[in-house]
Amino acid sequence: MRLKTARKVGIRVLPMGEQTRLAAKVIAAHVEGFMRLECRVLDPMPPPDFALDPQRLQYDAGRIVEHLEAHCCDECVKVVGVLGVDLFVPVFSHVFGEARLGGGAALVSLYRLERTEEGRRSAPELALERAAKVALHELGHLFSLTHCSDPGCLMHFSGDLAGLDATRLLFCRYCRDFLPAFAARGQAVEAGLV
């Protein structure tokens, strides 16, 4: 007979495309620091062809999330896919990331995060900070957090880069309290990054 032991939730960051490895590592470091969860970077795999919409030349975020949830997650493993390609959901022109409330998989697209609003390349550190923000925001949704009205909080909804840059790399007091115990507490990195 084997004793059942409760496994802790672990996060896997999946680089979808070679060029996203660095971003994946940065995201993993932030997840460990902010959520005190074990977080590993998986071997890269290319973004799935079936998600490419031939008319829009963008990838369908919903279909990739469904794919990852079917193949890479269980109740103890949540996955964050990091992509270099542009993502959309049917009603929106684009999304920076995608996750469903209480779901298993989240996505972050670097495509728009690496650019300025005018379309020029932005500084790499800024792009990585944005990727970390989007990843933590989407992970918040996986842990059942909804949007927050505090414009400085990571769970605040921002649809454009200006809004995203205006949020701080911090969960507000309330969102922190609502993150379940296993994902919460100790914002170790907080002091160094704001």
Added chain:
Amino acid sequence: MDSKLRILIVDDERIVRESFKHWFANAGHAVGAAASADEALVRLASEVYDLLFVDIKMPGKSGLELLEQVRQEFPEASVVIITAYGSIESAVQAMKMGASDYLLKPFKPEQLNLVLEKIIQQRRLSEQYRYLKGTLEQITRFDDIIGRSAPMQKIFSLIPEVAASDASVLLIGETGTGKELVAKAIHAKSRRAHYPFVPINCGAMSESLLESELFGHQKGAFTGAQQARKGFLEVVAGGTLFLDEVGEVSSKMQVDLLRVLQDKKVMRLGSRQAVTVDFRLISATSRDLAHQIAEGAFREDFFYRINVIQIDIPPLRRRKEDIPLLVAHFLEKLGHETTRKVDRISSGALEALAAYDWPGNVRELENAVERAVVLAKSRTLGQADFAFLQASPAGRAADATLKEVEEAHIRKVLADSDGNVTRAARVLGINRVTLHKKIHRLGL
């Protein structure tokens, strides 16, 4: 107001419904979806929604047709129309038909957010409007409670104390004593003052009308329910509900109201979705509720729920020293409302007013003053201007029958004992059951 909405997405494409649903769920809203206009109408009939996102192009009934029907039958729901790029004319038409906004698909996530913020803002404004209306009413009516007499002073000192608590209040007093004014004063001084004061006269409506007024109804809940309607229990949202003549509420309704007071939830007629409500209840009665309980016409458990704090409002004949003050107040008020310049009253007239019994209380006095002013021939009201007031029935004509005298006497004794049957029976020297029978027979 809560910035979380109940949203219904109406689109024939499953994938569009899904992506909306996820986004709104992430934002913390409650979301439902319908694949056609007809399915949307079925859902609207059984559930409450604040906001609809409607695709303009759907097989079967179009989005515009749905919009038209929603505007008519569920006017409190806001509608946002979704249309494809290149069909801006239909969006314009939708706005003319009463849509709150439109979105051209695919749109930036930020745009959806802006639309939502705008809708929440609009809903908040209409709520503020209701609140402002409520406050204005308080300002103009609050100072109508007039009195220097000891019983009134006691009530004045009670009002702030009662207002500070959130307990249910029962006001007991004859008709015309100003129960609604006291209720308004309590509301105005309470933490709920920024929210509506909703008065309902339970005696003035049939049971079924009262039920739909209080609880609201879905479209088609009964014959004639052409539109869904919020009940007063929902409309009062945060404010004070004033149930006048609560003794007239049927036993069935007492049970329903008791449940609302316990659960703080209501369900519209024909709906299965409970809506949380928050209000303070003030009830009033001119009847002897204890007597009604004894007869089984009023539920004891309901009585204890509504009667946490009891305030007795004295009849005017018990505070006749307030009459000159009240007359002065009414004259001033009438001076603003009419062109007639009547601003004085003779001492003889005041004596006549003091001699009268005022079965209709302050309201009767106000009507009497108004009538006298209209008929007055000078700027001073004299005794003759009040000749229409009948002398108090007990001291009336020698040609009355024994029955008339008995009725008048019972009426007077009952009034003097504030409707307390036990006390009145003692004064009359008969037992309580006999008095009850007489009251019943005489229809008092």
